[in-house]
Amino acid sequence: MKDRDSLAKVVGEKIRGRILDGRLKPGERLVEDRLSLELGVSRVPVREALLGLSREGLVRIEPRRGATVTDATPETVAELVEVRTLLEGLNARLAARRHDPAIVAELRDTLRRGNAAAKNGTAEELSRLNAEFHERLAVASRNIVLSEIMRGLRERTSLVFMLNGRARAREDWQEHAGVLAAVIDGDEELAALLAARHVENAATAFAKTHAAAADKAAD
Amino acid sequence: MKDRDSLAKVVGEKIRGRILDGRLKPGERLVEDRLSLELGVSRVPVREALLGLSREGLVRIEPRRGATVTDATPETVAELVEVRTLLEGLNARLAARRHDPAIVAELRDTLRRGNAAAKNGTAEELSRLNAEFHERLAVASRNIVLSEIMRGLRERTSLVFMLNGRARAREDWQEHAGVLAAVIDGDEELAALLAARHVENAATAFAKTHAAAADKAAD
DNA sequence: TTTGCAACAATTGTATACAATGTATCCCGC
DNA sequence: GCGGGATACATTGTATACAATTGTTGCAAA
Numbered sequence: 001m002k003d004r005d006s007l008a009k010v011v012g013e014k015i016r017g018r019i020l021d022g023r024l025k026p027g028e029r030l031v032e033d034r035l036s037l038e039l040g041v042s043r044v045p046v047r048e049a050l051l052g053l054s055r056e057g058l059v060r061i062e063p064r065r066g067a068t069v070t071d072a073t074p075e076t077v078a079e080l081v082e083v084r085t086l087l088e089g090l091n092a093r094l095a096a097r098r099h100d101p102a103i104v105a106e107l108r109d110t111l112r113r114g115n116a117a118a119k120n121g122t123a124e125e126l127s128r129l130n131a132e133f134h135e136r137l138a139v140a141s142r143n144i145v146l147s148e149i150m151r152g153l154r155e156r157t158s159l160v161f162m163l164n165g166r167a168r169a170r171e172d173w174q175e176h177a178g179v180l181a182a183v184i185d186g187d188e189e190l191a192a193l194l195a196a197r198h199v200e201n202a203a204t205a206f207a208k209t210h211a212a213a214a215d216k217a218a219d
Numbered sequence: 220m221k222d223r224d225s226l227a228k229v230v231g232e233k234i235r236g237r238i239l240d241g242r243l244k245p246g247e248r249l250v251e252d253r254l255s256l257e258l259g260v261s262r263v264p265v266r267e268a269l270l271g272l273s274r275e276g277l278v279r280i281e282p283r284r285g286a287t288v289t290d291a292t293p294e295t296v297a298e299l300v301e302v303r304t305l306l307e308g309l310n311a312r313l314a315a316r317r318h319d320p321a322i323v324a325e326l327r328d329t330l331r332r333g334n335a336a337a338k339n340g341t342a343e344e345l346s347r348l349n350a351e352f353h354e355r356l357a358v359a360s361r362n363i364v365l366s367e368i369m370r371g372l373r374e375r376t377s378l379v380f381m382l383n384g385r386a387r388a389r390e391d392w393q394e395h396a397g398v399l400a401a402v403i404d405g406d407e408e409l410a411a412l413l414a415a416r417h418v419e420n421a422a423t424a425f426a427k428t429h430a431a432a433a434d435k436a437a438d
Numbered sequence: 439t440t441t442g443c444a445a446c447a448a449t450t451g452t453a454t455a456c457a458a459t460g461t462a463t464c465c466c467g468c
Numbered sequence: 469g470c471g472g473g474a475t476a477c478a479t480t481g482t483a484t485a486c487a488a489t490t491g492t493t494g495c496a497a498a
Contacts, residue, residue, distance in 0.1 A: 006282055006481065008270075031449070042483045044263070047450090048270055051227075055274035057364075063225055064450060064489055079364040086309050090302070145276075145298040149368055225451065250479070261453045266480090283459055283480055 007041050012049035014039060019058055019069055020155065021124065022162070026071035030059065056152045058159070070156070077160055081203040084153045085196045088134075091150060092179055092195030094141035096188040103140045107180050110136055114176060118169040126169055127162060133176055137195075140183065161206050168205050175201065226260050231268035233258060238277055238288055239377065240343065245290035249278065275371045277378070289375070296379055300422040303372045304415045307353075310369060311398055311414030314359035315407040322359045326399050329355055333395060337388040345388055346381060352395055356414075359402065380425050387424050394420065 015035070018024040030050060036043045050067045053059040060070045072080070095103075114129045121129070134154055138147040175198040182191035234254070237243045249269060255262045269286045272278040280286045291299070314322075333348045340348075353373055357366040394417040401410035 008481085009282075033449070043450090044482060044484095048267065051267055051270055052274060055271060063228075065491095066450065076364065079362045082313075082362060083306075083309070083365050083368065086305065087302075090305050094301075143298045143301060145295065145372075146302050149302065153364075227451085252479070262480090263452060263454095285460095285480065 006048075007045035008048035008052070011035075011039055011041060011045045012052050015049055015053060016058060016155075019053075020158065020162075021127075024069050026069050026159065028069045030067040030069065032066070057156050070159070072156065072160060077157070077203075080153055080157050081199060084150070084157060085199045085203075087146065087150050087153065088199050089192040089196035091138055091141045091143070091146055092183060092191040093188045094143055094146070095137060096183045096186050096191035098140060098142050099183055099186050100140060100142075103136065104180075104184055107133065107136050107140065107183070111173070111176055111180055114173045118173045121169075123165055126166060127158070130172065131158065137179070137183075161202050164202065164206055164209065167209065168202065171201070171205075172198075226264035227267035227271070230254075230258055230260060230264045231271050234268055235272060235277060235374075238272075239374065239381075240346075241381065243288050245288050245378065247288045249286040249288065251285070276375050289378070291375065291379060296376070296422075299372055299376050300418060303369070303376060304418045304422075306365065306369050306372065307418050308411040308415035310357055310360045310362070310365055311402065311410040312407045313362055313365070314356060315402045315405050315410035317359060317361050318402055318405050319359060319361075322355065323399075323403055326352065326355050326359065326402070330392070330395055330399055333392045337392045340388075342385055345385060346377070349391065350377065356398070356402075380421050383421065383425050383428065386428065387421065390420065390424075391417075 015024070015030070024030070032043045032046050032050070036046045039046070050059055050061065054061045054067065058070055059067050061067045110129060110133045114126075114133060117125050117129050131154070135151070138150050141147065175194065179191055179194045179198060182194055234243070234249070243249070251262045251265050251269070255265045258265070269278055269280065273280045273286065277289055278286050279289045329348060329352045333345075333352060336344050336348050350373070354370070357369050360366065394413065398410055398413045398417060401413055
């Protein structure tokens with residue numbers, strides 16, 4: 001069991017994890033030296049990891065000024081949602097066209113656990129299961145190019161939507177169930193529509209709570 | 220006028236250029252040491268450049284076995300086309316919604332030069348102008364996230380479609396003109412449809428000539 | 439107090455050096 | 469002649485060292 005992956009990859013995953021679970025907050029500086037000390041490696045793998053994350057949009061690198069966790073502007077969030085809505089639609093359509101039994105079984109499993117977590121799971125658990133559902137749905141389309149683009153978009157949006165917290169958990173999983181049902185039926189149109197709406201709903205929910213939070217902060 | 224960009228970026232552009240114009244062919248190995256000698260820099264910027272290109276899908280890195288120019292399988296090409304078709308459609312729709320006069324003027328300019336080159340331009344010139352048209356069209360949508368995803372997809376498909384050569388040049392630019400006209404009219408539906416078809420047409424043209432070439436090679 | 443600037447500190451960018459891994463070559467016994 | 473394995477070579481992965489750039493602090497002059 002040798003360590004088969006390059007350190008850069010491992011380090012990248014670690015940093016990605018810290019960003020996605022909020023230990024590293026948007027706007028925070030990512031100093032190479034500090035990270036390399038913390039992770040016990042030299043600066044080179046850290047640099048390479050940051051470079052990779054920047055290509056995914058999770059990290060922003062300004063030449064000669066270092067890396068920071070991406071702090072998405074409202075405009076960028078809107079753009080992300082616009083694109084992701086379309087792609088989740090396409091993806092669901094393709095998934096419905098294939099409706100591969102093995103993958104459907106996996107999705108059902110995730111759905112079951114997701115419903116359970118929506119009742120009494122931690123926020124972290126919900127977030128993980130949500131990612132799992134969308135990841136498996138992405139696999140179901142059998143389009144690797146699409147899957148990878150969507151993974152990137154999801155990670156970037158999840159940074160933002162995470163703020164929705166548990167509030168929308170029940171609706172989230174009801175919508176997931178709807179998409180899955182359409183996929184199982186092979187109903188491409190419905191699957192596409194529901195998947196696209198699912199993204200839009202999450203976005204508007206976020207917009208509302210965020211606007212409310214902003215008002216509160218303005219007091 | 221200092222050199223403001225990091226060497227990694229410069230090196231990346233150089234390698235990208237060599238891939239896109241065919242000096243580096245799909246499947247070819249990209250040995251770090253050789254590239255660093257050729258470009259007169261150390262291996263570090265080369266590594267970082269290759270890493271960046273691999274994130275764009277232009278280069279494939281196998282752990283501890285080095286980098287090669289991506290050699291797309293027919294399946295991957297189909298996936299790329301599937302996604303690109305949809306996104307070019309969305310992009311054209313958004314461009315039509317905005318129809319910004321300044322950008323339209325730029326597009327007209329590119330279109331004029333493209334038409335000229337379709338008559339009597341080099342293949343290299345045509346390729347460059349084609350990229351320019353699509354790049355400007357991407358800007359016209361005013362969705363940066365979308366633009367960047369599309370740039371990546373375009374580069375990867377152009378690696379393949381380049382083989383179409385001058386054969387389709389006239390049709391290409393007629394279709395470009397159609398899309399632009401719809402954008403100017405603000406006709407979102409038509410713009411989306413024509414842009415999507417443009418990609419599909421290029422893909423089927425490629426499939427035909429490629430199949431013919433394969434048959435020929437099989438003799 | 440504020441402005442300008444100079445020295446310094448922090449940090450990134452690049453090069454070189456070394457370690458680990460993968461690949462090819464050669465030799466030997468059969 | 470032909471597998472099998474040891475050895476040498478090529479290449480990537482990581483660490484360290486140095487150069488270049490940016491940001492900051494202290495201090496003096498207006």
